Amino acid sequence: MPAHLTSAAIMLAAGIGIPVLAALNARLGAHMGAPASAAVILFAVAFASALAVALLTGLDLRAAAGAPPHLFLAGCLVAFYVLSITWIAPRFGVGNAVFFVLVGQVISAGIIDHFGLFGAKVVAMTPIRAAGLAAMAGGLFLTQIAGRP
Incomplete structure (x- = not known):
């Protein structure tokens, strides 16, 4: 499999995992009655997982x-994401919460790529790319209103 397809498959799996993470940790937080405590447990498990991979790879x-x-x-940003999704998803819905996360990601990714922020590869914001990002955001919006009365 070409490297770009492998990369795309890995990131697709990561994307699939975000709503699963949100749903599982939101449920754990509700079960415990303490979303912040559920986030601490998530980070402990994540740390152990990352440490195992780091030890295996040097x-x-x-x-x-x-x-x-x-x-x-970046660690503060991931903590903010996990804490906010764990607290908000049970009240707002996993789909609604992830919808706004995805729209934020589309906007942020476009800005980061266009300006090459944080050392990222520069990918200019052409009118076609802007239209594609707007279409993605519009599609996300449609998924949220499609099932409403």
Whole structure:
């Protein structure tokens, strides 16, 4: 399988996992009566999983010491996502919560690519690309209103 198809398949699996993560952790938070505690458990399991993969592939954290501090904010962003989806999904619905996450991702990805932010590959925001991103956001919107009375 070509590398780009492998990458696409992995990211598709990750995308499938986001609503599953939201539903499972929201349920755990509701079961526990403490969404923040459910997030802590999620991160403990995630840490153990990432550590196992890192150990299997050659753990070396020395290079992190020289990284610019702003690069570590990604951990805060993932914590914000997990805490917010765990708290909001049971009240707002997994579909509604993930809908807004996806729209935010489409907007953010377009901006990051266009300006090459954070060292990302520059992919210009052409009118065709803008139309495609708008169509994606519009499609997401349609999925939310389609089943409503």
